[in-house]
Amino acid sequence: MARTVGSNGARTAQAIRQAGVKLIYQHGYEAMSLRQLAAEVGLQSGSLYKYFDNKQSLLFDIVRDHMEDLLSKVSEALDGLSDPMDRLRAYVGFHLRYHMTRMAHVFIANMEIRSLEAEHRAEIVAMRRRYEGLLDAILREGAERGLFKVTDSRVSTYAIISMLTGICMWYRPDGRLSQDELVTIYTDLVTGGVALTGLPAAVPDARRRRA
Amino acid sequence: MARTVGSNGARTAQAIRQAGVKLIYQHGYEAMSLRQLAAEVGLQSGSLYKYFDNKQSLLFDIVRDHMEDLLSKVSEALDGLSDPMDRLRAYVGFHLRYHMTRMAHVFIANMEIRSLEAEHRAEIVAMRRRYEGLLDAILREGAERGLFKVTDSRVSTYAIISMLTGICMWYRPDGRLSQDELVTIYTDLVTGGVALTGLPAAVPDARRRRA
Numbered sequence: 001m002a003r004t005v006g007s008n009g010a011r012t013a014q015a016i017r018q019a020g021v022k023l024i025y026q027h028g029y030e031a032m033s034l035r036q037l038a039a040e041v042g043l044q045s046g047s048l049y050k051y052f053d054n055k056q057s058l059l060f061d062i063v064r065d066h067m068e069d070l071l072s073k074v075s076e077a078l079d080g081l082s083d084p085m086d087r088l089r090a091y092v093g094f095h096l097r098y099h100m101t102r103m104a105h106v107f108i109a110n111m112e113i114r115s116l117e118a119e120h121r122a123e124i125v126a127m128r129r130r131y132e133g134l135l136d137a138i139l140r141e142g143a144e145r146g147l148f149k150v151t152d153s154r155v156s157t158y159a160i161i162s163m164l165t166g167i168c169m170w171y172r173p174d175g176r177l178s179q180d181e182l183v184t185i186y187t188d189l190v191t192g193g194v195a196l197t198g199l200p201a202a203v204p205d206a207r208r209r210r211a
Numbered sequence: 212m213a214r215t216v217g218s219n220g221a222r223t224a225q226a227i228r229q230a231g232v233k234l235i236y237q238h239g240y241e242a243m244s245l246r247q248l249a250a251e252v253g254l255q256s257g258s259l260y261k262y263f264d265n266k267q268s269l270l271f272d273i274v275r276d277h278m279e280d281l282l283s284k285v286s287e288a289l290d291g292l293s294d295p296m297d298r299l300r301a302y303v304g305f306h307l308r309y310h311m312t313r314m315a316h317v318f319i320a321n322m323e324i325r326s327l328e329a330e331h332r333a334e335i336v337a338m339r340r341r342y343e344g345l346l347d348a349i350l351r352e353g354a355e356r357g358l359f360k361v362t363d364s365r366v367s368t369y370a371i372i373s374m375l376t377g378i379c380m381w382y383r384p385d386g387r388l389s390q391d392e393l394v395t396i397y398t399d400l401v402t403g404g405v406a407l408t409g410l411p412a413a414v415p416d417a418r419r420r421r422a
Contacts, residue, residue: 026325030242110380111322114237149403155388155396158381159374166373169321177366185366192360193404 013051015041017065020058025104029059029115059112060120066105067127073098074134084142085191091135092190093183095164100179103168110165132157139194148194160190224262226252228276231269236315240270240326270323271331277316278338284309285345295353296402302346303401304394306375311390314379321376343368350405359405371401 019040023032034055038045052058077094081087099106113121136157142148150156164186171182230251234243245266249256263269288305292298310317324332347368353359361367375397382393 027241028239030238149399151396151399152388152392155393156400158377159397159400162377162380163370163374166369166377169373170369177363181363182366185362186370188360188362189367189370189404192406193400195403 009051012041012043016043016048016051016058017062020062021104021108024059024062024108024112029055029108029112056117056120059108060116060124062105063109063112063116063120063124064127066102066109067124067131070098071127071131074131078134084138084145084147087138088135088142088191088194089187091138092160092164092187095161096167096183096186097179099165099168100171100173100182103171106165106168132161135160142194147196149196150194156194160193163189220262223252223254227254227259227262227269228273231273232315232319235270235273235319235323240266240319240323267328267331270319271327271335273316274320274323274327274331274335275338277313277320278335278342281309282338282342285342289345295349295356295358298349299346299353299402299405300398302349303371303375303398306372307378307394307397308390310376310379311382311384311393314382317376317379343372346371353405358407360407361405367405371404374400 016037019037020032023036023040032055034048035045037058038048052061074091074094077090078087081090109124113124116124136153139148139150139153139156143150143153167182167186177185227248230248231243234247234251243266245259246256248269249259263272285302285305288301289298292301320335324335327335347364350359350361350364350367354361354364378393378397388396
């Protein structure tokens with residue numbers, strides 16, 4: 001955890017976090033040395049300890065900040081939507097846009113789980129479960145209302161999140177397609193993948209005619 | 212590249228490769244030391260150089276072996292199939308089953324691209340493009356034949372491969388669902404995601420009736 005420091009100190013702590021993200025993204029957590037990190041922000045190695053207890057607490061701090069931000073922003077994105085298809089579209093669009101703008105954080109949060117100590121890892125895994133749980137609930141509700149075909153909501157959740165997060169592996173802001181175009185392509189893939197095949201809009205109509 | 216060694220030597224080279232996979236998977240390539248690696252296979256550090264020029268050539272060897280194997284086996288899986296939907300199902304099933312059995316290799320091949328020297332990286336990226344190109348071609352052919360809705364085959368290829376490869380992040384052989392059940396769930400997600408919404412089986416029938 002970041003120690004209590006003044007406003008200058010808070011800026012330095014933030015600079016250390018940013019440099020940490022950059023170096024871990026480039027070299028991996030275990031390979032990053034505190035000496036490298038100190039040089040990157042123009043400090044002596046020893047001075048780092050005013051801001052972070054150790055390398056592990058810096059990694060934990062980076063990943064936890066990222067997860068807290070992700071959880072609060074996804075709630076905003078879903079706020080006020082009740083239809084499962086609307087909620088699914090909102091979740092997909094949010095996830096993609098967020099991941100296209102924070103690629104290094106996402107990479108670290110996903111790849112360096114292995115480098116977190118058990119207690120830290122448990123806390124991050126619990127936050128990730130909450131984030132995944134929102135999509136799982138959307139899929140289950142869609143299935144209950146007869147809109148989605150979902151055999152196993154948990155597996156579908158993992159599959160969809162992997163698909164969306166994979167955009168971090170190749171997305172470039174100056175690429176061929178805009179964020180909007182990419183969101184449309186992925187949204188079609190996801191909604192088509194869970195929609196009741198062959199009966200997407202037809203089911204409610206048929207019911208109405210029979211009633 | 213592995214040096215020319217006798218049959219005992221070939222076994223040792225293979226043991227080094229396996230230990231390398233394990234250590235890189237656990238710690239990351241940059242963090243793995245040759246001393247650690249030598250200890251893992253019961254050799255002196257210096258003896259490693261009889262088998263591999265250096266740490267970089269070991270990584271390259273591991274990743275190239277993996278890609279060669281992937282390319283030759285996917286060809287077998289698609290052999291004799293001409294219908295785009297059959298080919299898509301075969302590609303999805305192959306990719307999942309292969310990745311469920313070689314999780315550490317896959318993780319390394321995907322994550323340690325960053326640690327390969329430029330020339331090595333170019334060779335691996337070209338092999339990966341060949342592998343992705345097979346799926347891309349299936350999607351384009353399906354779209355041309357009016358079976359699939361695919362706005363951008365390249366993006367859909369990346370999206371589908373990320374979805375499928377993501378299984379390495381959580382699959383356990385002793386888990387709740389069998390490989391067959393998982394393949395079915397993912398195949399439904401992928402084929403539903405690219406099928407022409409609402410008209411999957413209906414199109415050919417309607418055409419036949421009109422003809």
